[in-house]
Amino acid sequence: MEKLFVILVEDQPEVLRAIASDLREFEDDFIIEECQSAAEAWDVMKRAEERGGYVVLIVSDHVMPNQTGVEFLTRVHLDGRFRHTRKILLTGLATHQDTIRAINQAAIDQYIEKPWKRDDLVAKARRLITEYILENGFDYQSYQGVLDSAVLLQRMRNNP
């Protein structure tokens, strides 16, 4: 089976651990990579891609030293290798300007405010992962346990 990656980027270790444990239910089917900086995340993604893996979803904090989440996600968006990667910006403090840039330049799929609710984060991640799986022609049946049934159903209705 193909290797599918979920990348988490957050500079504060305790917060990073909290996000990771909230998304633990995806760990059986996806490789969840915790990263403390945008640079580290980029290295992990490049390596995953070089080894034939797929980066399905990124959940990134915004306020981080060196490179902000929006800068990082913009870089991801502009890179052809990660054209289909879904992106969630998870932030407690973004200016109006940052938010506009997140949408226009980084083309994020979801914006989640801190403090986040576990169920909300999981539901949004699940929906984006499902979209990715379907869009890229992976065998959704092998991931059925973690996919969003509403999205699946909708898809089946549209393509009987």
Next chain:
Amino acid sequence: MKSRLVVPEDLEEVRRKYFADPARFQSVKEGEMLLTEGEYNDRLYLILEGAFTGYLRDEQGNNFEVFRSRENMFVGVYSFFSNQHLSYMSIVADQDSRVAYLDRDELPTSPDQFALDFLPVLISEIYSRQLLTQQLNAERHRAMKKLAEAEKMATLGQLAAGLAHELNNAVGILESNTQRLTETMDSYLQDRKWQPIFRKTLEQGWESDTRAIRARRDHLEGKFDLPLKAAKQLARINLDDAEVQELLRLSDSELEAMETITNVAIVLRDMKIAARHAAHVVRSVRDLGSTPAAEPVAITLRQTIDEALTLVKKVTQGISVTVDGTTDAPLTAHAGDFVQVWINLIKNACEAINLAKPTRPTVHIYISETPHHYLVAVTDNGTGISDDVMKKIFEPSFTTKVTGLSFGLGLGLSIVKRIVDRYRGTVLVSSKPGEATFTVRLPKP
């Protein structure tokens, strides 16, 4: 604005011509009134030595200062030259003084010559009074600003105290319940084989460097042929290969139990750290407006620095922090006070470093002593401090952190100064581009 005394070149000439007659010299004792507001005067006085202040009386009968005159300045100018010859203010000697005067009716020269001689004097007189008015105005402006600032701080202080009180209770409950939960769990695990690993996780935490975890995970995955998920969990707990080997003898359900227990331990640890951090923030805000109640104890500054460093570990990540010196600096104090001082200085240092991004980010803390003082110097190789910032650096609510997403209350250095003042010490700052040093100088016990 500096007050400027304008002495025209022709003053000597005027003095020689009009104010040289010792018969018209007069001594004025300190506090004595030379001219009285509203009273007749037809004399022009030149101050030979001493100083005078001009006062006006307001509707409430209060005197307020209008100008000061010193040596080589004139008083009685208005009443002397005006038609009414009435003094418009009272002139009082600030100290024992000597003046020379000129009677209007006994001019030693023709009126035309007199006017010619006195024109520059008059202009200079008007000019210097004008300057003084401006100066007083500026002072008043500054005073008003200070007052507004003080009011702002008082309001902020009240708000902060209220907030601190509310949060203190909440944080206190979180902190003590976390502690209780940890102890309950520990005693539940008593004498079971999981207790050591629970305690180890609790004390050391998980490895927090995600790159290190990843490398270790990949190593364990290859070496022991483990599922990635299990390898990751083991990599986090900082176990060596032998310990991992030992654990692998366990059954699946036992491994699951281990995972649960380490997860619980790490959650408890993170909660404790977060609660302590919150408590610290609350305390710093509250301490802005109060003095500590507990008795000071014997400590060393070195200890307080070490404690501060453990509390700001996250901030100093990626920065090399060294502490050395010639003494541990024993003294009697509230440890928390100095911990707070160092936390603020170290945080500032790290912020300057994060802005400048030097290739080798370093904060160096050096403790030394002189016969009567301890000196603690905190030096960073960050941006350095510009002259503009330097002027305002200790003002409360002055902050450089206003752009983008990082903003501060601007209370850090004013807290530092307050605390150090309380110990009768001083805070010195010196900087050049690419370096800044804050030195705290404290009297030895």
